[in-house]
Amino acid sequence: MELERLLRSQGFGSRAECRVRVLAGRVKVAGDVCVDPYAHFEPAGLSFTVDGEPWNYREFVYLAMNKPAGYECSRRPQHYPSVYSLLPQPLVTRGVQTVGRLDQDSTGLLLLSDDGQFIHTFTSPRKRVPKVYEVTTRHMVDDAQVMALLNGVELHDDAKPVGAVACIRMDEKRLRLTVTEGKYHLVKRMIAAAGNRVEALHRITVGGFSLPLALPVGQWMWLGSPELELLAQRG
Incomplete structure (x- = not known):
């Protein structure tokens, strides 16, 4: 791949902007300055620096x-x-x-x-990827709220109850909640439907x-x- 095209694919601007960077000697490939924007390199595994910042070629980020x-x-x-x-x-x-x-x-x-x-x-x-949240609530969490979250709570925009995969009470006002849905404000709305309110929400795990x-x-x-x-x- 031509160097200017490679740099463009990595987010360093348009081809013209990348060409200017190269011609100005601001790009090093494998430790050596390259001033030829049309020089060909195999992108896979390539290391380079732009304005002194090290980068590795990545097809996806x-x-x-x-x-x-x-x-x-x-x-x-x-x-x-x-x-x-x-x-x-x-x-x-x-x-x-x-x-x-x-x-x-x-x-x-x-x-x-x-x-x-x-x-x-x-x-x-449809992928049902589990996501785990640590939830701080405004009021004390009781057994009834935990069971409601596990059994499923009614949300106004859902035809059937939505339940947590797991719900662990960590202390009086903290839960560790696992959900697989991806709905808007899901955890906050589930907690509200169970009779409480979210004061802080911290996601700790995906998959x-x-x-x-x-x-x-x-x-x-x-x-x-x-x-x-x-x-x-x-x-």
Whole structure:
């Protein structure tokens, strides 16, 4: 693949913009400056730097972010900053998207990718991917509420009750809830239907992949084969 096309595929601008970068000596391939925008390279496994920043060629991007509160999962946020502002510009330019959404006040594991099939797999209700949330409630959680969540609660836009796969009471006002649906504000509406209210919502697991404890709030990480295999697990 020509170098300028390769850079464009990785989010470094239009072909013309990438050509300018190369001609200016701002790109190194395998440690050597390359000033020929039409030089051919095998993209698979290729390492390069742009303006001193190291990159590896990736056909698709798979990321996990520890989403902080106060960020919207939108490219056109209305009231809060966008989670995309936490990513390097090349990832935004190449079209990385959030895989589903977390509300601005919700935190925790957020997946991002530019692989359409991956996004579909983890957002389609038919795939029934388990997602685990730690829920802090306004009022004390009693046995009746736990049973209601497990047996299924009535939501105004659903013809049949929606239940949790698992519901563990962690203390008086905290639950660990596992759901497989992907409906709008699902956990908040389920808790409300059970007679309580969500004060804080933190997603810790998708599929078999859990948010790494070492990943700081507001930071992101690349997902490789081991993490993707864990994501594919259904419990």
